[in-house]
Amino acid sequence: MADLRNYQSRVATGATRADTSIDEGLRSYMIRVYNLMALGLAITGVAAFATAQMAVTNGQLTQFGAVLFTSPLRWVVMLAPLGFVFFLSARINKMSVPAAQTTFWAFAGLMGLSLASIFLVYTGESIVRTFFITAASFGALSLWGYTTKRDLTGMGSFMFMGLIGLIIASLVNIFLQSSAMQFAISAIGVLVFAGLTAYDTQAIKEMYYEGDGEAVMGRKAIMGALRLYLDFINLFLFLLQFLGNRE
Amino acid sequence: MAANGKPGFGTRGVPPISAANPYLGVTTPAGGYRHYDAATGIDESLRAFMVSVYNIMVLGLITTGSVAYLVYVITVTGDPSLAAYRDDGTLIQMTETEYLTELGAFLWAAPVSYAVCFGPLLVLVLTAPMWRNLGPSAAAIIFMTVAVLIGVSFSGLALTYTNSSIAQMFFATAAGFGGLSLYGYTTGKDLSGWGSFLWMGLFAVIGAIIINIFIGVPAMDFAISVIGAVVFAGFTAYDTQMIKEAYSNRFREDEARPLAISGALDLYLDFINMFRFLLALFGTEED
Numbered sequence: 001m002a003d004l005r006n007y008q009s010r011v012a013t014g015a016t017r018a019d020t021s022i023d024e025g026l027r028s029y030m031i032r033v034y035n036l037m038a039l040g041l042a043i044t045g046v047a048a049f050a051t052a053q054m055a056v057t058n059g060q061l062t063q064f065g066a067v068l069f070t071s072p073l074r075w076v077v078m079l080a081p082l083g084f085v086f087f088l089s090a091r092i093n094k095m096s097v098p099a100a101q102t103t104f105w106a107f108a109g110l111m112g113l114s115l116a117s118i119f120l121v122y123t124g125e126s127i128v129r130t131f132f133i134t135a136a137s138f139g140a141l142s143l144w145g146y147t148t149k150r151d152l153t154g155m156g157s158f159m160f161m162g163l164i165g166l167i168i169a170s171l172v173n174i175f176l177q178s179s180a181m182q183f184a185i186s187a188i189g190v191l192v193f194a195g196l197t198a199y200d201t202q203a204i205k206e207m208y209y210e211g212d213g214e215a216v217m218g219r220k221a222i223m224g225a226l227r228l229y230l231d232f233i234n235l236f237l238f239l240l241q242f243l244g245n246r247e
Numbered sequence: 248m249a250a251n252g253k254p255g256f257g258t259r260g261v262p263p264i265s266a267a268n269p270y271l272g273v274t275t276p277a278g279g280y281r282h283y284d285a286a287t288g289i290d291e292s293l294r295a296f297m298v299s300v301y302n303i304m305v306l307g308l309i310t311t312g313s314v315a316y317l318v319y320v321i322t323v324t325g326d327p328s329l330a331a332y333r334d335d336g337t338l339i340q341m342t343e344t345e346y347l348t349e350l351g352a353f354l355w356a357a358p359v360s361y362a363v364c365f366g367p368l369l370v371l372v373l374t375a376p377m378w379r380n381l382g383p384s385a386a387a388i389i390f391m392t393v394a395v396l397i398g399v400s401f402s403g404l405a406l407t408y409t410n411s412s413i414a415q416m417f418f419a420t421a422a423g424f425g426g427l428s429l430y431g432y433t434t435g436k437d438l439s440g441w442g443s444f445l446w447m448g449l450f451a452v453i454g455a456i457i458i459n460i461f462i463g464v465p466a467m468d469f470a471i472s473v474i475g476a477v478v479f480a481g482f483t484a485y486d487t488q489m490i491k492e493a494y495s496n497r498f499r500e501d502e503a504r505p506l507a508i509s510g511a512l513d514l515y516l517d518f519i520n521m522f523r524f525l526l527a528l529f530g531t532e533e534d
Contacts, residue, residue: 078467082451082474089444114458154376161375163449164516165368167475170456171523172364172400175341175407176355181364182460188368189457223443230450237457 029208036225040108047112052119080110097218122244130243134236145201152202162192189238197231303511307394314398319405322351341406342533366396383504408530420522431487438488448478475524483517
């Protein structure tokens, strides 16, 4: 089970959790993670908004929009963010910190291009509202994950099974095509990614090691930021299905 | 187990086999005694353990397959006279030749359809935190429950895809799975680094599935399935190595049995998900 997946990290980090006194190094590391993540989200937001502005006028796709969403280029737009996630997690240990950071910005920008499509489906106002609701809940969950003394590693297998279960549930809905069931799947998705936010925050905190050099620390911060960024985006997308108003 | 590139067991604190003493037994952390034949490099107890993992996993797959087939047979009929009616008096027709029986209408209507859809998820999530402390019989019961519930969910696949394409994809998945698991078992490379990579991939796939609910591009379904299949192919090799490692690192001899069952569940889920994405890619949909 996913228990096995956490085996090594449990052994490696089990001893350090008791220390809760304020640690300046840890604090600056976590702030760095949050800054990277927030800047990534800002880039995504700006890119998505700008793309949506350029792609649509008066409810019609412009030439730019047509190229982006209907030509074969749409493959690049759809797949590039996934490619970047794979690339970054596979190569991070061989990249310099500035290179990894640039890759992360490029990823965030491309993610914005992909996400522009939600502006075509939902009203701007409901997107902004959902964004702030996501931000508030993300903040609270992450803060909880950061401050709690409870060991959340057990939650990892819990969340992993949740994701697997969601994939199986979405399969059933392929032929049932029930919108109520889609709604229930989204509700569970919100719960899973809410849990992952707290879990990842604690895991990122556990990854911190005082003796790390600047390069190692920088890489850890970027990977941590990527994890939280993906939690945020997924939480946002699931919430949007409840809170978004269709145009 | 040359995970670190060393001969013999690359795990913590275990002495390597010396050429002078080819039948060196190694004391495991469990205090057990492991037999290994330096001439062939085969560790009998590890081998027996992995065989039991695969046996349990295959048993789970057979259960799922039989349940899926059985449920399909009793819920779907080709004979309109056996079919169930909607409230408005029309027959519940799924495809040109398939009608739902009364049982089928019961199974695929709320609230039972919710139980079918979310049953596996519920059992998996609720039992996830327990696995560390489960006894062998409790673990076996949970595993079989999951296999049966997934079988019920999967019975609907036969409504969407033609039976021959389901069979084809099953064998294709089995072949791919076997190769990947064998790779994970035999490779000298340390695959633990794949963990974060696969985990991120899984996140990205889920994100893409949600985005595609809004925009509904069939081409993107295709892309999602490709990546989903790749991610679970990776998990197959990764999990195989992790199960092997967990066996070597166990502390007590009696941990081996629950470990075999939880390992089998991991591999079973990898198989099922790989099958699901391959079917979405190459399966032929019924009209």
